[in-house]
Amino acid sequence: MALNTAKNVQVMQTAQELGHAKKGLIYGVISGATWGLDGVILGMALAMAPFTGGATLSVYAGSLAGAAMHDGFAGFWLFFYNLFTGRASEYFRTLRTRPGKVVVLAALFGGPIAMSGYLLGINMAGASYALAITAMYPAVGAILAVFVLKEKIIPRVWAGIILCVGGAVVVGYVPPAGDFPDFYLGLAFSLLATLGWGMEGVLSTYGMDMADPDIAIGIREATSFFVYLIGILPIAAGVVVFWDAFKEVSVYYVAVAGALGALSYVCWYRALNMTGVGRAMALNVTYALWAVFFSWLLIPGFELTVTLVVGAVIITLGTILVTANPKELLKLRKV
C-alpha cells in the first residue's frame, strides 16, 4: 500500500487526472474512426433504393431521409444503452433543466441546420467547396469555445487544429466540375453548416457541465430525428422515401450506420466533456482520414491517390500536435 506522504498523494493525484484526460483523447480518436466507418456504410446505403429514387425524387429527399433514419437509429440504440445502464429517467430530468434545453438547441444546430446546410451546399456549390468549407468546423468550434467557455488552447494545439482541418480539406478535395448557378448560395449554406457544427460542440459542452454526456447525446439524436421527421422531410418531399426504406435491404445498412453513429457520438460527446471542444473536434475531423481507410478496405476498386496520402499525413501530424501533452488537459478552462 502507498504511504500517505504528500509526494505519494501528489503523484497518484496527477496520474488519476492524467488518466481521465488520456481517456478523453482516446474517445476523441475513436469518435473520428467510427464516424469515418459510419460515413462509408451510410454512403453504401444511400447508393441503394429507395434513396437513389427516380425522376420523381427531389435532389435532397434521398439524402435527408437517409440522415433522418441515421439519427433515428442512433437515438434508438442510445436509448437502449442508457436504459440498460439505468439512466432512462435521466432523459426527462435533464430535459427539465436549462442545460438540457441547451443540449436540445445544440441538436438543432448540429442536426437539421448543419446537415441540411451541408447537403444544400453540396448541391448548389459542388462537393469540393462544401467539404472544404465544412471541414473548418473544428476551427470555428475552437474559436467559439475560447470566448463562450473560456477554454485554454495553446499555440501548438491551434497549429494541430489547423493541420487537421487542412488535412481534411486535402483528403476531400475533388476538382470542381459542372455548372452551379446558385454557387454563392451554396457557399452560404456550407458556411451555415460549419457554424452549426461549431455551435453544436460549444453548446453541448456547456450543457454537459451539468448533464451526463451519454444522456446529452441521446437527447441530441432524438431531437434531430424528430425535427427531420416533422419539420424537414415534409418540406423536402422525403417522407415517402423514409417509409419506403423500411421495405428495402438498405434499412439494415442504415441501422448499422446508426449504431456506429451512436458509438461515435457517445465518444465525441465524452471527448468534448473530458478534453474540451478544440481538441475533441480536431480528433473528430480525422474521420476524413478514417473514411479513406475504410473505403479502401470495404469498397472494391477504391483507389488511393496522392492527395489522399498527403491529406492523411497532414491529419496525422495535426493529431500528434493536438494530443502531444495530456498534462495540459488537467485544467481545461480559464475559470
Next chain:
Amino acid sequence: MKLPMRFRMLHLLSKNESLSEITMQEALRPEYGQEGQFKEASIDNHFQSMLAVGLIEIKEVSIGANGKLTHEYRITDYGTGRLSYLPKEWQGM
C-alpha cells in the same frame, strides 16, 4: 422531480463545505440508490469531469485505507454561478 445526478452532485456540494466520494455516495443514496447509474465509477467520473471544467476543486486529498485516493471536493465560484440553472422548485433548496 429529481435533478440529473451530476447536477444534484453540484447542488449537494453547494450545501456542504466539502464532500468526498464516500460522503457523496451516502448523500445520493436515498434519492438515486435504486438506480443502475448509482455506481462508484459513475460518481467518480462526474467528479473528474466537473473538476476538469472548473465547477469544483479539491480541498483535500489523501490515500485511504484501501490504498486509493480519497478527495474532499468543494464547489468553486464558477460552479456556484451555474446553480442559477436549477429548476424553479430547486432554487433556494
